[in-house]
Amino acid sequence: MSSTSMKRGTARPLKNYTSFGQSVRNSLTMAYRGLLKIRRTPEQLFDVTFQPIIFTLMFTYIFGGAISGDVQSYLPIIIPGILVQTVITTSIVTGVQLREDMEKGVFDRFKSLPIARIAPLAGALLADTIRYAIATVLTLVMGYIMGYRPEGGLANVAIAALLVIVCSWAISWIFAFFGVIARTASSVQGISMIVLFPLTFLSNAFVPVETMPNWLQWFVNINPISHLVSAVRDLANHGTIGTDVAITLIGAAVIVAVFAPLTVRAYMRRT
Amino acid sequence: MVESKHRQPALDNCEWAVEARGLMKTFGDNRAVDGVDLNVRAGSIYGVLGPNGAGKTTTIRMLATLLRLDAGSARIFGYDVVKEPQIVRQLIGVTGQYASVDESLSATENLVIFSRLLGLGRAESRRKAAELLEEFGLTEAAKRPLKNFSGGMRRRLDLAASLIAQPPLIFLDEPTTGLDPRTRAQMWDTIRRLVKTGSTVLLTTQYLDEADQLADRIAVIDRGRVVAEGTVDELKASVGTSSLHLRVQHAQDTEDARQIVEQVLKVRSNVSAEAGRITAPMADADLVTDLLIALRTRGISLAEISVQKPTLDEVFLTITGQGVQESAPSESEISNRAEGVRA
Numbered sequence: 001m002s003s004t005s006m007k008r009g010t011a012r013p014l015k016n017y018t019s020f021g022q023s024v025r026n027s028l029t030m031a032y033r034g035l036l037k038i039r040r041t042p043e044q045l046f047d048v049t050f051q052p053i054i055f056t057l058m059f060t061y062i063f064g065g066a067i068s069g070d071v072q073s074y075l076p077i078i079i080p081g082i083l084v085q086t087v088i089t090t091s092i093v094t095g096v097q098l099r100e101d102m103e104k105g106v107f108d109r110f111k112s113l114p115i116a117r118i119a120p121l122a123g124a125l126l127a128d129t130i131r132y133a134i135a136t137v138l139t140l141v142m143g144y145i146m147g148y149r150p151e152g153g154l155a156n157v158a159i160a161a162l163l164v165i166v167c168s169w170a171i172s173w174i175f176a177f178f179g180v181i182a183r184t185a186s187s188v189q190g191i192s193m194i195v196l197f198p199l200t201f202l203s204n205a206f207v208p209v210e211t212m213p214n215w216l217q218w219f220v221n222i223n224p225i226s227h228l229v230s231a232v233r234d235l236a237n238h239g240t241i242g243t244d245v246a247i248t249l250i251g252a253a254v255i256v257a258v259f260a261p262l263t264v265r266a267y268m269r270r271t
Numbered sequence: 272m273v274e275s276k277h278r279q280p281a282l283d284n285c286e287w288a289v290e291a292r293g294l295m296k297t298f299g300d301n302r303a304v305d306g307v308d309l310n311v312r313a314g315s316i317y318g319v320l321g322p323n324g325a326g327k328t329t330t331i332r333m334l335a336t337l338l339r340l341d342a343g344s345a346r347i348f349g350y351d352v353v354k355e356p357q358i359v360r361q362l363i364g365v366t367g368q369y370a371s372v373d374e375s376l377s378a379t380e381n382l383v384i385f386s387r388l389l390g391l392g393r394a395e396s397r398r399k400a401a402e403l404l405e406e407f408g409l410t411e412a413a414k415r416p417l418k419n420f421s422g423g424m425r426r427r428l429d430l431a432a433s434l435i436a437q438p439p440l441i442f443l444d445e446p447t448t449g450l451d452p453r454t455r456a457q458m459w460d461t462i463r464r465l466v467k468t469g470s471t472v473l474l475t476t477q478y479l480d481e482a483d484q485l486a487d488r489i490a491v492i493d494r495g496r497v498v499a500e501g502t503v504d505e506l507k508a509s510v511g512t513s514s515l516h517l518r519v520q521h522a523q524d525t526e527d528a529r530q531i532v533e534q535v536l537k538v539r540s541n542v543s544a545e546a547g548r549i550t551a552p553m554a555d556a557d558l559v560t561d562l563l564i565a566l567r568t569r570g571i572s573l574a575e576i577s578v579q580k581p582t583l584d585e586v587f588l589t590i591t592g593q594g595v596q597e598s599a600p601s602e603s604e605i606s607n608r609a610e611g612v613r614a
Contacts, residue, residue: 014350014358014361014362015357015358016354016355016356016357016358017357018357022390025390026388029384029387029388030388032384032387033373033376033380033384036376036380036384037373037375037376040375040376041375104373104374105367105369105372106371106372106373106374107371108337108365108367108371109365109367109371109372109385109432110388111336111337112335112336112337112360112363112364112365113360113385113388113389114357114358114360114361114389115388115389119388
C-alpha cells in the first residue's frame, strides 16, 4: 500500500449530522447505483414493458363498447385512466425490490457509512422513476397506435406524463414503507396489492362516476387517484390545467411528508 | 484511559480505539451478548475468538453502529456509538462476515459508488477504485459482475471497500472463514500491512491459529461473555503449546487410555463421541514418550496419534472446562461432566 494512499482519514472534519446538500448528493449516488443495477439486469423491466401493452389492449377492447359505445370514443377516457393505473401498479415493484435489496449484505455497508440515512431509500425510489417513464411512454404509444389523438397537444401530454411519474414516485414511498417493515418480499407484494386495488379501481379511471351508487361516488370523488386521472384527462384531452393538478400535487406532497420520515425511521430501526 | 471532552479529540493521541463496557444484546429469549467489556489499544490488532453463535458478530455490529445496544456503553476513539453514531461511522470501516458488496455490479462500480458516497469526486473515485483494485490484485476482474467472483475475491473486494476512506479503525468479521489456505495467507498479509500504516484492527475469528498469527491481544468469548482476555502468549500459556490427538484400536480401551493420558499429562482430556478420539492440551511435547510407554505397558494399542497446534476446542476445554458447545450439550460433554463428578 503506497504511503500516499493511506493518509489517515482523520484529517476530515468530524460532524455528527449530515447536511441537506450531502443528503441530496448521497441520494443521487444511490440513484446512480439503482440505474446501474437496472442496466445489469434488464429483465427486471419486463413488467413495465409488457404490462402497459397488455393492460391497454385488454381494458380498451373489453370496456370500450359497453361504456362509450365504441372503442374509438372510449380512448380519451381510458388512456389517461390506464396510464395512471399502470404506472402506479409499477411502483409496487419498488417496495418489493427494496425489501429484496435490504436483505443483501451491501445494505450493512450503507448503514456503516457516514452517509445520510435517507439516501439508500430515496436513491432506490429515484432510480425507479426510469421504470415509470418507460411504462408511461409505452402506454401512450400503445394508445396512439390504437388511434388515440390527444387534443391537448404533445407538450400537455408531456406535462401529464410528468405529473403521473411524480405522483407514482410519491406513492412508491407507501410501498417502500411496506418494504421496510415487511418480513418478506412476497408479503410486500401482498399488502401493496390490497392497498392498490381499491385505490385504482374505486376511481374514475375506467368508468364514469355517475354510473356508481351514491356511497361509492363519495369515495371515488375523494380518492386522490381520481383527481390524478382527471388532471391527466384535462391536460391531454383539453390542454387545460385544472384544480385537479393542484389537488394531486398537494396529495403527493402529503404522502411523501408522511411516509418518507416513517420509512426512514423504520429502516433505521431494523436490526 | 483518555477521557476526552473535546468535540474533536486528537485521534493520534487517543490511546483507546475501542472502549466497551457491559455490552448487552438480547434477541427474543436469546441473550446473544451478555456484558462484554473490550479495550482495544489504538494501532494494535485485537482478536475476538469464539465459536459460532458466541456473540462475536453481534458485538461487532453494536460497535459499528449497525445494532442498538440493549445496555452498556461503547466508545470509538472517545466518541459514543449511541450519541455520536455519524462521527463513529467516519472513523470505522466494516467488513462483514458475508461480503457487503453489491452482487449485481462490477468490482469497479462497487468501489466507485462507495467512494462517491464518501464524498470523493467522480475522477477521484475512479482513481481510488483503480488503485484499490490494483492493490488487492483484482484489476483483471474489475469489469466482471461479482456473481462470477470466488469467495476470496469477494472478501478482498469487501476489504478494499472498507479502506476507501482510510478509516483509523477497521472491523473484520471472520475475514478468512471459508477461504482456501493460500487466499487466507494473502488476507493475513493484507491485514498486517494495514496495521503498519497505523490502522487499528478488531477482528473476529473461529481459529486460534488466525488469532495467533495476527492479534496482539485476544478476548475469548463464549455464550455472550468474555471468558478470557490477554496477550497471545498469556493465552497460549494457559492452553499449552500443542495438543494431543489419540485414537485407540479397540473402543473398549478408550476409557483406560483416557485415564492414562490425564495421569501422564496432568490435564483434563476430552473424548469426541463420534470417532472415539481423545484430545488433550500439552505443555511439553516431550511427554509423548512417557505417554506411549505408559500405553504400551497397559497393552493398549493405538490406531492413531498426533501432536498438533491447539485448536479452539482445546482453548475452550481449558478455559471453560468444557468443549465447544453448540445449542444442546453433546454426548461427549455429558460424559465429560459425569466423569468430572466421579473424579
